Amino acid sequence: MLRDLQNSRNALGLLFMLPAAVLLLLFLTYPLGLGIWLGFTDTKIGRGGEWIGLENYAFLWSDSVTRLALFNTLFYTFVASVLKFVLGLWLAILLNEKLPFKTFFRTVILLPYIVPTALSAIAFWWIYDSQFSIISWVLQRMGVIDHYIDFLGEPWNARLSTIAANVWRGVPFVAITLLAGLQTISPSLYEAAAIDGATEWQKFRRITLPLLTPIIAVVMTFSVLFTFTDFQLIYVLTRGGPLNATHLMATLSFQRAISGGALGEGAAIAIAMVPFLLAAILFSYFGLQRRAWQQGGSDS
Amino acid sequence: MTEFTRRKIVQAGAGLAATGPLFWVRDASAQWANTPEKGAKLRVLRWSRFVQGDIDAYMVNVRKFTEKTGIEVRVDNEGWEDVRPKAAVAANTGAGPDIILSTNDDANLYPDKLVDVTDLAEYLGKKYGGWYPACEAYLKPDGKKWIGLALGAAGSYMVYRQSMMKAAGFDSFPKNTTDFLAMMKALHAKGTPGGMALGNATGDGLWCNWLMWSHGGMLVDKNNKVVIDSPETIKALEYGRELYGTFIPGTLSWLDPNNNKAFLDSQISVTNNGISIYYASKNSQDEKVKALKEDIYHAPFPVGPAGVPTESHLFFNQMIFKYTKYPKAAKEFLRFMMEAEQFDAWLQGAGGYIAQPLRYFENSPIWTVDPKHTPYRDAVKNMRPAGYAGKLGYASAGAGADFIVVNMVAEAVSGSKTPKEATERAQKRAERYYKV
Numbered sequence: 001m002l003r004d005l006q007n008s009r010n011a012l013g014l015l016f017m018l019p020a021a022v023l024l025l026l027f028l029t030y031p032l033g034l035g036i037w038l039g040f041t042d043t044k045i046g047r048g049g050e051w052i053g054l055e056n057y058a059f060l061w062s063d064s065v066t067r068l069a070l071f072n073t074l075f076y077t078f079v080a081s082v083l084k085f086v087l088g089l090w091l092a093i094l095l096n097e098k099l100p101f102k103t104f105f106r107t108v109i110l111l112p113y114i115v116p117t118a119l120s121a122i123a124f125w126w127i128y129d130s131q132f133s134i135i136s137w138v139l140q141r142m143g144v145i146d147h148y149i150d151f152l153g154e155p156w157n158a159r160l161s162t163i164a165a166n167v168w169r170g171v172p173f174v175a176i177t178l179l180a181g182l183q184t185i186s187p188s189l190y191e192a193a194a195i196d197g198a199t200e201w202q203k204f205r206r207i208t209l210p211l212l213t214p215i216i217a218v219v220m221t222f223s224v225l226f227t228f229t230d231f232q233l234i235y236v237l238t239r240g241g242p243l244n245a246t247h248l249m250a251t252l253s254f255q256r257a258i259s260g261g262a263l264g265e266g267a268a269i270a271i272a273m274v275p276f277l278l279a280a281i282l283f284s285y286f287g288l289q290r291r292a293w294q295q296g297g298s299d300s
Numbered sequence: 301m302t303e304f305t306r307r308k309i310v311q312a313g314a315g316l317a318a319t320g321p322l323f324w325v326r327d328a329s330a331q332w333a334n335t336p337e338k339g340a341k342l343r344v345l346r347w348s349r350f351v352q353g354d355i356d357a358y359m360v361n362v363r364k365f366t367e368k369t370g371i372e373v374r375v376d377n378e379g380w381e382d383v384r385p386k387a388a389v390a391a392n393t394g395a396g397p398d399i400i401l402s403t404n405d406d407a408n409l410y411p412d413k414l415v416d417v418t419d420l421a422e423y424l425g426k427k428y429g430g431w432y433p434a435c436e437a438y439l440k441p442d443g444k445k446w447i448g449l450a451l452g453a454a455g456s457y458m459v460y461r462q463s464m465m466k467a468a469g470f471d472s473f474p475k476n477t478t479d480f481l482a483m484m485k486a487l488h489a490k491g492t493p494g495g496m497a498l499g500n501a502t503g504d505g506l507w508c509n510w511l512m513w514s515h516g517g518m519l520v521d522k523n524n525k526v527v528i529d530s531p532e533t534i535k536a537l538e539y540g541r542e543l544y545g546t547f548i549p550g551t552l553s554w555l556d557p558n559n560n561k562a563f564l565d566s567q568i569s570v571t572n573n574g575i576s577i578y579y580a581s582k583n584s585q586d587e588k589v590k591a592l593k594e595d596i597y598h599a600p601f602p603v604g605p606a607g608v609p610t611e612s613h614l615f616f617n618q619m620i621f622k623y624t625k626y627p628k629a630a631k632e633f634l635r636f637m638m639e640a641e642q643f644d645a646w647l648q649g650a651g652g653y654i655a656q657p658l659r660y661f662e663n664s665p666i667w668t669v670d671p672k673h674t675p676y677r678d679a680v681k682n683m684r685p686a687g688y689a690g691k692l693g694y695a696s697a698g699a700g701a702d703f704i705v706v707n708m709v710a711e712a713v714s715g716s717k718t719p720k721e722a723t724e725r726a727q728k729r730a731e732r733y734y735k736v
Contacts, residue, residue: 044694046388046410059732064725065702130550131562152499152553155716239500241703242552243710258385259502260701261409261694 038267045261056268066269069240069247073273075159076248077228080166084223085216087167088174093208095175096182106179113172121236124165128152128237152238155245162246165233170226174219181215182208221284225277249273326660330427332420332635340629342373345387346401347380347616350454350653351579357649361642368636371629380614381502384697390621398624399633404615404700405685405692407439407448414447415620415627417634421446424638429659432680438615438692449634450657451616452647454574455679456506458599461592464492464569473599477514477539480602484546487569494570495547495562497554498710500703504556506686507572507601508709509612511543512536513684514604519699519730520690526734528708529727535605537712537719544713552714564589572601575652575676598675600682609682616654655679695733704729 005011039056043049060066095106112120127134128151136148151161185208193203231250234240240247240255247255249269257266344362349355355377362373376397378386383402390396391410407414421440425431435450436443460473468486470479484494497504512518517533520526544551548568551558559571564580571577581593601611620630636642640660647656648666652673656664657680667677687696699705708726711717717725 044388044409045385046392046413047694048392063729063732065729128553129558129561130553131548131558131565131567147549150550150553153550154552158553238553239555241499241555241710243707243714243716255701256698259381260698261384261388262698 035267036271038264039271040268041264042262043264043267045258045263049264052264056265057272060265060268060272065244065247066252068244069249069252069269070272072159072246073228073248073250074276076163076166076230076246077224080163080170080227081220081224083163083167084170084174084227085220087171088219089178089216091171091175092178092182093204095179106176109175110172112169113176117169117232118236120169121165121233124161124168124233125237128161128165152246153242155243158238158242158246162234162237165237166227166230169233170223173226174223177219178212178215181212181219185211217284221280224280224283228273228276228280325429326640327427327429330423332423334628334632334635336369336371336629336632337626340371340626342371342399342624342626342629342633343397344373344375344399344401344633345383345390345397346375346377347383347403348377350574350576351651353648354646354650354653357646358637360649361637361646364642365633365636369629369632371626371633373633387619390623394623396621396623398621398626398630400619400621401451402617402619404617405438405687405697407617407619408441408692409694409697411441411447413622415622415624415630416445416447417449417620417631418444418446420631420635421449424449424635424658428638428640428661431657432659432683434615434680434683434685435657437685439617441691448617448619449638450680451618452654452657453613453615453679453683454503454653455613455655455676456503456572456574456611457675457679458570458601459563459573459577460494460570460597460599461492461566461595462597463595464490468492468569473597474602475600477602477604481539481542481546484543484570488546492569493546493548495551495554495559495568496572497556497559498544498552498706498713499554499558500706501554501556501558503574503614504554504559504572505703505706506612506614508706509684509686509688510601510610511540511709512705513610513612513688514601514606515539516604516606518689519687519705520696520734522689524690524695524734526727526730528705528730529723533708533723533726534719537709537722539604540709540713541715541719552710564592566592575673578672579651579653596672598672600675600678609678610684611679611682612686613655613679613683615680615683615685652676655681690734695735698733699730702729702733704733 038049040051040053041049042052091109095102095109099105126132130148130150130153133148133151136145139145140148150157152158189207190203193207198206229250230248231254234246234248234251238246240251249272253266253269256262256269359375362375365371366373380403383400384406386396387400387402387406388409390400391413421431431450439448439450440446458473464487465473465483468483468490470483470486474480474483487493496507512533515532515536517528517530517536519528548562559568559573560577560580562568563571563573563577575598578593578596578598581589581596584590600609603609618634620627620634624630637646643656644661644664647654647661647664652666655676655678656662662677667674685692686700690696704726708722711725712719712722
């Protein structure tokens with residue numbers, strides 16, 4: 001029987017897939033399923049709940065704080081992702097040039113990404129402090145401002161300040177990954193373009209960008225996913241304040257589910273994030289499909 | 301360890317007489333009989349110390365208990381905000397620490413999962429002058445059965461710089477809200493403003509409850525009907541708006557540590573806080589910060605139009621879970637820790653950070669050894685539960701965790717909403733928790 005098993009490709013295949021399947025079921029499918037289920041119940045921490053259908057979602061739709069958190073999340077994700085892409089691509093192109101100390105710069109650029117988020121968030125907490133901000137201190141000494149900037153106390157300032165901190169942390173990931181992509185582009189393409197009299201912009205537009213598109217799609221998908229689900233930075237810097245102006249879906253979900261004990265409602269907020277995350281993944285999928293077009297085929 | 305006797309209390313009396321407490325004495329007739337289970341072992345989960353002296357003194361008592369009874373006790377520590385979900389999961393799953401020391405209304409979330417400690421509470425209450433009303437509000441919800449034992453509260457009081465107050469023309473800290481506002485305006489005019497947290501600060505944001513209550517406003521009435529949208533709350537917010545005008549800029553972003561930092565850097569003259577600012581100054585290695593301790597004073601929150609103290613503090617409870625195999629040993633542990641020989645040593649170790657739940661400990665030397673400790677003595681005595689004036693449970697816990705009152709105050713005082721708009725919004729948000 002053992003010999004039959006060893007000779008059966010199907011049985012062996014199933015056997016080898018089993019550990020991965022168990023891990024996926026246990027740590028991905030089950031929690032996700034449980035989260036979806038909880039979102040339809042009024043479960044509290046420490047107390048089982050009952051099925052209440054769409055009541056949580058109906059409430060959340062009418063809840064001004066949740067709507068604000070949704071707006072904040074979309075704004076935060078969109079602005080931070082665009083900035084991370086532009087700055088990341090710019091850095092990647094710079095680092096792809098023949099620079100002195102290239103390896104050193106490539107290592108240094110990764111530092112913001114290496115530092116644990118909670119630690120860098122504490123550094124930003126000081127940088128943005130309403131009384132001790134180094135930025136305000138310098139600007140005041142230079143005579144640019146006459147009073148300290150209220151980075152985290154005014155709603156729009158707080159939104160933009162948290163975005164700036166997120167961009168600082170996220171740029172290295174985009175830059176280094178795009179740099180890897182840039183290095184796969186054959187220099188002969190640029191040489192050929194140069195012989196044909198192409199300008200730098202034309203080289204970038206016609207060679208760099210199309211060949212980088214697949215990697216851009218993957219990087220930006222991950223970047224959007226990480227940004228959309230950001231938690232630590234907001235939790236350390238503002239806890240969602242001031243006036244809930246920086247509450248993201250993830251921080252609001254935690255506040256309602258864990259601090260407030262309303263697990264069902266918190267789960268509903270978390271599950272409400274899924275359609276947006278799926279949209280980001282689909283974007284990546286279709287972005288990757290364009291590889292066929294880049295290789296001379298058509299999109300269809 | 302300090303053993304109280306009538307003689308010692310009278311010797312320590314000068315400071316106490318100034319603040320006018322009664323001299324509570326032990327009732328020797330209180331009886332307690334309990335035999336712990338053989339071979340019992342206990343696991344205790346408690347909130348992490350706020351000051352080192354707290355955990356040091358607590359662990360000395362734990363070791364004494366083990367030496368005396370042979371019962372091993374393992375003590376785990378977690379940040380106080382993390383104890384709540386862990387305790388709830390323990391209650392739900394029926395497994396976890398035998399005893400959990402948690403905060404605020406946690407015991408009201410799962411009262412049927414907790415060991416009835418009425419006998420122990422009555423014994424301690426009889427022996428030590430009785431529990432303060434706030435303890436009963438939190439832990440005797442039906443008025444008959446105790447579902448946990450009160451441990452005390454970390455007081456949040458007014459912390460101020462005396463020199464700055466005097467320079468602004470005030471000899472003593474104002475006792476009512478009118479004078480308080482006048483003082484804050486004077487301090488602001490002198491360039492030494494005060495400031496209190498208006499961000500999502502779980503501890504220091506409690507002053508917003510005081511603001512609302514001091515003017516007669518409340519989140520819910522006795523029947524858990526949401527009544528926050530009231531003329532009293534609006535008056536409180538109008539007062540708050542004037543008060544906010546005297547604050548140092550930036551308090552809308554303040555979380556719990558911000559006021560400590562600003563105060564110790566002499567940027568603010570008044571704030572609300574635990575005794576930790578004074579503690580930090582006393583123990584600082586920085587001479588400049590250390591020198592501040594002479595100028596730091598504490599005072600109760602001013603009384604508003606409501607006419608009575610309306611303070612809001614972080615309350616601590618002690619719960620025994622029904623799943624424990626050793627309920628008698630657990631009770632014995634709590635009794636031992638609450639007896640004067642141990643409890644007073646712990647109060648002293650905590651350096652005034654924790655106030656007692658039993659009247660007898662008003663006599664503790666910790667409240668007179670340094671007059672600056674004295675205001676913190678009455679934290680439990682003067683406090684109201686966060687869900688005042690309703691019943692405590694998921695609704696009060698959820699509304700508190702969602703910063704409904706803090707957000708309402710922040711919206712109104714900063715001018716982003718009118719007081720009426722802010723109270724209407726708070727009403728709607730609170731009604732969700734109290735399910736209209």
